[in-house]
Amino acid sequence: MLLQASIKECLSSNNYLGNIMHPAFSVIFLTTLIGAAQGLFLALFTGQIFTTFKLMPEQNDPNFYIIGSVLSLMLLTLGLFASFFHLGHPERAWRSIARWRTSWLSREVIALPAMMIGVMAYGAAHFFDLTYPLFETPGGTGLDATLILGFITTVLTYTLFVCTGMIYACIKFLQEWHSPLTVINFILLGTASGFTLATALSAWLNTELSNFYATWAITFTVLALIFRFATVIRNQKITPKSDLRSAIGVRHPKVVQITQGFLGGSFNTREYFHGKSKAVLRNIKYIAFILVFVIPVILLVISLSSKGYFIPLLAILVQYVGLLAERWYFFADANHPQNLYYQNIA
């Protein structure tokens, strides 16, 4: 009886109208870690482009690119490692490259190692100082191996962003995710955290680039805020396409489930109900907004006029913790239509 009461309580606290998908920490870590790694690489290459085309004072500390690439690669590896915990059979993970023609997940599984190789090559080119111009642009700027590898890796980075975003955006049943905003948010949030990380890294290495990166980090964080906020507004206005009438095909305005057919839990009740109250969900949303956007922007603005790496380092740490909360909210925010079938026990 106690069990029945506790399950009932659990089920009633998350009826269909609120907050569903149970977020998996492996996927939260995967997406936030590789997002930051992708952003960091984009930051490195942006810095190099600006320097090469003399859009800002010369800055040629190969160490920055090498250490940056190693850091990016480490984050990508950590993300990949985290993703294995999501699988029932990690030893068969290699099979997941098979269906790249139809599955965005399969495409991501290919894009992630491809980007890792790209970053590795980019870092190696800087390490071996392959800066001899291979050919020249009409403006007289020499293009070397690092630039060409960097360009290729940039393409791979965006490919990975799109694959990761589309994994969620392509599922039409999860209406909260089925939007281009999902892909845009993955790109902007990853880029913002990567540039914040680059700010901290350049401040630590004492390069002249930290103000440059801080400015871009603020820009991307604000852009990400705009799009993430737009997503929250959009998702509040969603009308679920399915209801109990279409779920069981009985045309009546009042249909109530008496029993889902079993007393204990099942995969369906564990995977799609997180069991947290609406208040918890709301608080996590606010915490995410403060930690991802408000505090990092304040810290980055302060870092513009101060020396030392402590403030930008704090900014990226705060922003990363915030991104964990943001990703948790992203998952928990999605309502799966299957939940219509799992509303009650008797």
Add this chain to the structure above:
Amino acid sequence: MTQLALVIDLNVCVGCHACVTSCKEWNTSGEAGPMTDKMPYGENPTGTFFNRVQTFEVGTFPNTETVHFPKSCLHCEEPPCVPVCPTGASYKRKQDGIVLVDYDKCIGCKYCSWACPYGARELDEKQRVMKKCTLCVDRIYDELLPEHERKPACVMSCPTSARLFGDVHDPDSEVSKAIRDSNGYQLMPEWGTNPANHYLPRRKVEIKIHTDELKRVDNPLSKEERKKHQAPGTGPSLDDMTTW
């Protein structure tokens, strides 16, 4: 092209769960097994099932109706769970339209279950692979069984014959006729998944009785009519009713 499917008659289902238990019994010991149970006699039992019977109440008391609703994989003709599978473990058979999972290829990423609006897929806790109704594919083609038993276990066990099995693409099959004649419908048609399984709606048999059939207004032989004409020879007589 063949598309095997179930047709479930909600007008007949009594919610006895015989299909649930027979499905579990057949499949846990068959090719799709084991269907792991965790703590079956413990405090919080859980396990893998391919088929569930759920109960819904329609309307407001006292005008309510109880609907027992069996739910298993609908073997969609446009299965959204198949293209998302990164390994190709999830597939739809060309020869009979059954959607199956290759347990040796499945990596247990659960992505297919995200892509199923019906909640038809369950991750087996022990084997760590995705499982679902196979339409008893190891039974319906088994030539060692007598021909009338080559049907899914749930269909065999249903005491009220609420479950029909057959090819919904063959217009002359039992299932196609049932869908046609009894207004069979698909679940959540708004998603375009085109489920092969169909449901037959609740049907109420009603006799239409009009008030004049209960109370004949012009019956001259009624008690009321006759009371009006107490005096002999003034009221209607049998001569008014019949011709000799």
